[in-house]
Amino acid sequence: MQKITNPAPPELVEALNQAAQKITRACGQVAGQWFTRLMLNTWQTTMSPSDGGVFVITGDIPAMWLRDSSAQLLPFLRFTSLPVVARTVSAVIRQQWQFINIDPYANAFNATASGAHFAADDLDLSPQVWERKYEIDSLAFPVRLAHRFWQLNGPAHLTPQVHQAAAKIVALWRTEQDHEERSPYRHVRPSEPVDTLAREGRGAPVAVTGMTWSGFRPSDDACTYGYNIPAQLMAVSACRMIAEFCEVWDDPALQESALQLAREIETGVQEHGIIDGVYAYEVDGLGNALMADDANMPSLLSLPLVSDIPSSDPIYCATRERVLSPANPYYYTGPYACGVGSPHTPKGYIWHIALACEGLTGSVDDAAQCLETILTTDGGTGWTHESFDPSDPNVFTREWFSWSNSMACELMLHLAHN
Numbered sequence: 001m002q003k004i005t006n007p008a009p010p011e012l013v014e015a016l017n018q019a020a021q022k023i024t025r026a027c028g029q030v031a032g033q034w035f036t037r038l039m040l041n042t043w044q045t046t047m048s049p050s051d052g053g054v055f056v057i058t059g060d061i062p063a064m065w066l067r068d069s070s071a072q073l074l075p076f077l078r079f080t081s082l083p084v085v086a087r088t089v090s091a092v093i094r095q096q097w098q099f100i101n102i103d104p105y106a107n108a109f110n111a112t113a114s115g116a117h118f119a120a121d122d123l124d125l126s127p128q129v130w131e132r133k134y135e136i137d138s139l140a141f142p143v144r145l146a147h148r149f150w151q152l153n154g155p156a157h158l159t160p161q162v163h164q165a166a167a168k169i170v171a172l173w174r175t176e177q178d179h180e181e182r183s184p185y186r187h188v189r190p191s192e193p194v195d196t197l198a199r200e201g202r203g204a205p206v207a208v209t210g211m212t213w214s215g216f217r218p219s220d221d222a223c224t225y226g227y228n229i230p231a232q233l234m235a236v237s238a239c240r241m242i243a244e245f246c247e248v249w250d251d252p253a254l255q256e257s258a259l260q261l262a263r264e265i266e267t268g269v270q271e272h273g274i275i276d277g278v279y280a281y282e283v284d285g286l287g288n289a290l291m292a293d294d295a296n297m298p299s300l301l302s303l304p305l306v307s308d309i310p311s312s313d314p315i316y317c318a319t320r321e322r323v324l325s326p327a328n329p330y331y332y333t334g335p336y337a338c339g340v341g342s343p344h345t346p347k348g349y350i351w352h353i354a355l356a357c358e359g360l361t362g363s364v365d366d367a368a369q370c371l372e373t374i375l376t377t378d379g380g381t382g383w384t385h386e387s388f389d390p391s392d393p394n395v396f397t398r399e400w401f402s403w404s405n406s407m408a409c410e411l412m413l414h415l416a417h418n
Helices: 008-028 029-045 066-072 074-079 081-103 136-155 162-184 229-249 252-272 312-323 352-362 364-374 403-416
Strands: 047-050 053-056 129-131 330-334 338-340 387-389 392-397
Touching: 008 029, 008 074, 008 081, 008 252, 008 403, 029 364, 029 403, 047 081, 053 066, 066 074, 066 081, 066 136, 066 229, 066 403, 074 081, 074 136, 074 403, 081 129, 081 162, 081 252, 136 162, 136 229, 136 403, 162 229, 252 312, 330 352, 338 352, 352 364, 352 403
Parallel strands: none
Antiparallel strands: 047 053, 330 338, 387 392
């Protein structure tokens, strides 16, 4: 039983129950029951108010990931007309941008400067950093959350602290356009060599392409090649959002820098990231490419959810068809499910997050089928998981994974409003 750290007020419970009734009508009674339970679990057991804002754990790990916490809030954005939800989301945003100002290369943080770390032998750890695996999406997700909240509730949360951190993001992404010559970042983990980047922590060689380098994927696994294409396209969108923020801050210099960076990254993707009419997953600008897709967001499958690429885009459509086929080495099938997995988890295992992304980017029929698969592959637990065996859903990884739960809720809300 998880500890309640953020009790749900009656007005939120009532709003969730009303949404659950719509979901029941659209998706069935089981879905409606799941929705209320999953949403309350995320609200009450992963969020903890603190002096800096609201700290959000991803489930069974006591740290706050910038990416995961953003995705966990997605379904709650539909309820920000409730003042308590608006205040809480704003406080999570404030916490995220405080962390970015501490270290924009870090992906996960402690609630306090406790000195706790995933691996104490990592390089350049500050006391509040849990892990320092540099991933583009760890910066792009908070930008996207802040932008969505601005559209719903106005710009009050776009504080000087957010302005300062946004400038750091643009500067970091510019630095990483020339990783070989300009980057100070290294990742060496003697206790787990698989997480140590090649060449004494620098990573595999890359050419200067206009794209911005990343050491790790959204799965927290090391990149094979330094330019992860879903992350590049998410960064393009995030730069444009920062440029919009600059209207509030009256900062034309940062605005132009962000827009120019978006153009340079996008050009790099067009020149190096599209092979035979589909997006590659990773490239190095030297002619090497990984033609695959990983279950974690941002993924090629999730591009309409995390970037400015629409689901009707011809290159996306061709890519999606490839991702959801045996041409993707991480596409798995079994008697209970078929979908995208990841080298981060056992071979053959499918991710509930990927099923939610498949449903959210497909037709209404696709969405309904993906939700049905999610609901029937819970291993009898009533919760989603990180990954599961499609031949035996009772075998799975991570019993408590709030990010996955939120994506299932987002899929339910999507179906209830179609």
